[in-house]
Amino acid sequence: MPDVVILGCGYTGRRVARRMLHCGHRVMVTVRNPSSVEDLRQLGARVVEFDLTQAGSLEIPDGALVLHSIPGFATGLFSRIAGQPRRVVYLSTTGVYGAVRDVDETTSPDPDTESAKQRLAVEEEVLGGHWSSLVLRPAAIYGPGRGIHVSMREGRFQLAGTGDNFVSRIHVGDLAAHAEAALLSEVTGAYPVGDELPCTSREIAEYCAQLLGVAMPPSVPRDTLHETRRADRRVDGSAIRRLLNVTLQYPTYREGLAASL
Numbered sequence: 001m002p003d004v005v006i007l008g009c010g011y012t013g014r015r016v017a018r019r020m021l022h023c024g025h026r027v028m029v030t031v032r033n034p035s036s037v038e039d040l041r042q043l044g045a046r047v048v049e050f051d052l053t054q055a056g057s058l059e060i061p062d063g064a065l066v067l068h069s070i071p072g073f074a075t076g077l078f079s080r081i082a083g084q085p086r087r088v089v090y091l092s093t094t095g096v097y098g099a100v101r102d103v104d105e106t107t108s109p110d111p112d113t114e115s116a117k118q119r120l121a122v123e124e125e126v127l128g129g130h131w132s133s134l135v136l137r138p139a140a141i142y143g144p145g146r147g148i149h150v151s152m153r154e155g156r157f158q159l160a161g162t163g164d165n166f167v168s169r170i171h172v173g174d175l176a177a178h179a180e181a182a183l184l185s186e187v188t189g190a191y192p193v194g195d196e197l198p199c200t201s202r203e204i205a206e207y208c209a210q211l212l213g214v215a216m217p218p219s220v221p222r223d224t225l226h227e228t229r230r231a232d233r234r235v236d237g238s239a240i241r242r243l244l245n246v247t248l249q250y251p252t253y254r255e256g257l258a259a260s261l
Helices: 013-022 034-043 114-127 148-153 172-184 201-212 238-244 253-260
Strands: 004-007 027-031 046-049 065-068 087-091 132-138 140-142 169-171 189-193
Touching: 004 013, 013 027, 013 034, 013 172, 027 034, 034 046, 065 172, 087 114, 087 172, 114 132, 114 189, 132 172, 140 172, 140 253, 148 201, 148 253, 169 172, 169 253, 172 238, 189 238, 201 253
Parallel strands: 004 027, 004 065, 027 046, 065 087, 087 132, 132 189, 140 169
Antiparallel strands: none
């Protein structure tokens, strides 16, 4: 059974680590703060402190299955790794598609922000390596402790204009299932990941307001919000689900938000 390495074991990565440990893999995880994954250490994971902003190399087992989920946009990571991975899966973002509204597996990236351009550069580095590789481009990731249900309850959520912009999402549990299947598969290329029901910001805000028993959030000019909140994108992630044989546990935001609460 191959070793598994999770580079950047955060919100999604720690769930993938748990899945792989449960299956019997030897798992190595990298984090900036080892105490943040003490639970994984107790489950048998090897925890390594690694910070991209600091000098130094990282040794990984030859033939390992690597999930690259380090946030941020630094290239050159693999020049600092000692050891030859067998397969690399990178968690990117649908932001690389830029202003394209309808996205599926045939859509070419067209980044229109500096951060999205840097993400695409990391994708190219992964896809150009001497290993089998797959890039997953998740839509907005949500789940327990993260998402509109949290920001609305705390009074931080604002609608972009009238809220008619489309937003696609993926529950963190379903993204972890994609990542696990991707590590164990031979599928290559780059694919968007999303659930089965993109909706407008207003639609999900109305659902959350009813679910939480709170008032609808205020509307603000779209250009005052962060670039990720201004997006207007409908993502079809069905192609990679078919290729990886993944069935969504939370096919829409309705099931996912209710479970997250």
